[in-house]
Amino acid sequence: MNRNPIYNLKAVLKDTGLKPDVLRAWERRYGLPNPERTEGGHRLYSEYDVAMLKWLIQRQGEGLSISHAVKKLQEELSSGLDPLNVNSVSSYENPNAAFENQGENSLDALRNSWIKACFSYNEVQAEGYLNQAFALYSVETVCLKVLQQGIAEVGYSWLAGEATVQQEHYASAMALRRLNSLMLATPAPNRPHTILIGCPSDEWHAFTPLLIALFLRRKGFNVIYLGPNVPSNRFKETIDQIKPSLVILSAQQLTSAAALHKLSLVLQECNASVCYGGRIFNIQPSLREYIAGQFLGESIEIALANVERLVSSAHTIFIHRRPSEEQVDTLEHFLKNRHRIDAIISVNIRSVSQISYENLDIANRFMGDNLVASLELGSLSYLYSEIEWLRVLLKNQKLPENIIPDYFRMYSSAVDETMREHGDIIRHWIETQVLNQ
Numbered sequence: 001m002n003r004n005p006i007y008n009l010k011a012v013l014k015d016t017g018l019k020p021d022v023l024r025a026w027e028r029r030y031g032l033p034n035p036e037r038t039e040g041g042h043r044l045y046s047e048y049d050v051a052m053l054k055w056l057i058q059r060q061g062e063g064l065s066i067s068h069a070v071k072k073l074q075e076e077l078s079s080g081l082d083p084l085n086v087n088s089v090s091s092y093e094n095p096n097a098a099f100e101n102q103g104e105n106s107l108d109a110l111r112n113s114w115i116k117a118c119f120s121y122n123e124v125q126a127e128g129y130l131n132q133a134f135a136l137y138s139v140e141t142v143c144l145k146v147l148q149q150g151i152a153e154v155g156y157s158w159l160a161g162e163a164t165v166q167q168e169h170y171a172s173a174m175a176l177r178r179l180n181s182l183m184l185a186t187p188a189p190n191r192p193h194t195i196l197i198g199c200p201s202d203e204w205h206a207f208t209p210l211l212i213a214l215f216l217r218r219k220g221f222n223v224i225y226l227g228p229n230v231p232s233n234r235f236k237e238t239i240d241q242i243k244p245s246l247v248i249l250s251a252q253q254l255t256s257a258a259a260l261h262k263l264s265l266v267l268q269e270c271n272a273s274v275c276y277g278g279r280i281f282n283i284q285p286s287l288r289e290y291i292a293g294q295f296l297g298e299s300i301e302i303a304l305a306n307v308e309r310l311v312s313s314a315h316t317i318f319i320h321r322r323p324s325e326e327q328v329d330t331l332e333h334f335l336k337n338r339h340r341i342d343a344i345i346s347v348n349i350r351s352v353s354q355i356s357y358e359n360l361d362i363a364n365r366f367m368g369d370n371l372v373a374s375l376e377l378g379s380l381s382y383l384y385s386e387i388e389w390l391r392v393l394l395k396n397q398k399l400p401e402n403i404i405p406d407y408f409r410m411y412s413s414a415v416d417e418t419m420r421e422h423g424d425i426i427r428h429w430i431e432t433q434v435l436n437q
Contacts (some may be wrong), residue, residue: 005036005044012045016053017153018204019160023053030070032056042334048051051084054108061152065283065296072298105136107145115150118171119163126174139182139218144300147175153208172207179210186214189222193245193311198226198262203256208278208300212248215304221311232263239272246311248296249276254386256280257287260372264292266319273315277303283385289321290377323378326425331375334415338368344414345407355403363407371426380429403407 013020026032033049052073059069076083110133117125130136133142154171157163197213199206206228213225226234226244239247251260257280257409267274274293281287281295288295294310296303323331334341342364349355366386374382415423 002047003050005046007047007050007391009044009045012050015050016057017156018053018057026066026070028054030067032073033436038311045302048084055084057109058152059147059299061149064406068298079143094365105132107133109149111146111153114146115154115171118154118174119167121167121170123174124279130178130231132328137187140215143179143214144180147178148207148211148300151175173405174436175207176210179214182212183214183217183225185390186217189220191216191220191222194224194237195246195248195307195311196224196226196242196400197248197250198230198235199228200251200256200259201229202259203251203253204228205250208252209248210259212250212300212303212307215300217313219304219336232266236266239267239270245273246307247272247274248307249274249293250278252274252283254280254284254377254382255369255373258376260289260375261292261320265342268292268317271315273310273313274318275306275310284382286379287377287382292318293318295319314389318320321378323375327375330419330422331372333419334371334375334426337415337418340418341411341414342368344417345410348410348414349407354411367411380425381433383429384433 007015009020009023012018013023016023025035033045033052035043035045035049038044055073056066056069059072060066064072073083082242110129114126114129114133117123117129130142130146133146137145151172154163154168158165158168195216197209197216199209210225210227213223217223224238224244226238235247249260249263251257255276260276264274264276274291274298276291276293277296277298281291282298294306294316296306345364346357346360349360369382370386371380374380408430412427415426415430420424
């Protein structure tokens with residue numbers, strides 16, 4: 001791959017979809033990429049640099065944080081394997097790799113065309129691009145490089161305010177429908193193991209667990225897929241009935257991680273072999289210490305390899321961490337005072353902002369639900385990544401920039417008024433980790 005620096009910053013931003021401040025932050029924090037400079041001080045990037053950025057973006061689309069994606073890249077390079085070089089050999093090598101970036105039939109081009117068709121609500125075109133992709137590449141390659149990465153890019157567009165929630169939902173529905181069609185087309189299982197897959201209560205993001213279900217069915221496993229938002233008692237009923245070799249749970253958000261935590265304890269009492277994964281466990285690795293099960297890994301490829309290993313393994317009892325007494329006490333008093341806190345904020349914030357009742361209700365529910373989840377899981381530090389999502393949400397509603405610090409100051413004050421000393425750790429977290437950032 002060409003390493004001659006020939007592309008300016010504008011060309012790289014257009015090709016990768018990155019924002020200038022994001023790219024500069026990656027260069028400053030991680031030294032990747034490391035562009036050369038012209039005599040005038042302007043950055044110049046090589047084809048290899050652009051490929052590196054796209055590789056990092058793709059890993060983020062699979063759920064890795066940027067720091068973990070950089071670490072993964074550095075580990076592969078130090079082992080002698082260059083994931084950016086199509087001639088490198090890896091355990092997940094794609095036989096069509098040499099053609100992926102060439103012309104209108106490349107995976108990048110097909111994915112971009114599919115996204116564009118979804119954004120235009122053009123079902124015929126979107127299905128056509130998928131049909132074209134499946135005609136040229138393997139099912140696994142298209143699912144990972146077009147559908148999964150495409151859904152991730154649609155999500156980034158929504159966060160950046162470049163796509164509407166309707167467009168994001170439409171694209172997700174299109175992708176899920178195709179995965180369901182592929183599931184129906186898989187042959188009968190030819191392996192003796194039964195695998196149960198689903199999402200805990202409050203988890204509605206079904207793409208990744210459905211994708212894993214599809215891949216495992218294509219490997220010959222008898223897969224029973226329960227879908228999103230499954231209550232604990234329903235899982236237990238199914239386990240008692242089918243006695244699966246393995247149970248796979250998926251959570252993408254902090255609130256559903258808390259639900260998964262509770263579910264893992266119930267399933268362990270049923271003597272079920274539990275494993276799990278999802279975005280939230282990738283960006284918050286210490287959460288894994290609270291789950292009574294085996295973490296599958298930070299990518300689908302790794303998860304599939306671990307399933308192959310675990311499905312025949314002896315059942316293991318996992319020791320999990322528990323919240324401190326202070327966190328349990330804080331949670332108890334927060335649950336008692338949550339409605340009062342919301343009411344106080346609703347009165348106070350209307351005096352300084354024209355925020356709508358709908359947006360305020362979203363903010364209060366989001367903040368309250370994630371506070372409960374973080375206390376159940378043992379640390380308010382888990383809130384930070386979720387708060388960033390709330391910042392983006394409010395920003396996309398075209399609200400004044402000062403509304404966010406105003407909101408958190410009022411939240412801290414309402415906690416102090418209603419919970420007194422029992423709210424100290426919440427107020428301390430807001431004041432040190434939110435207002436002082």
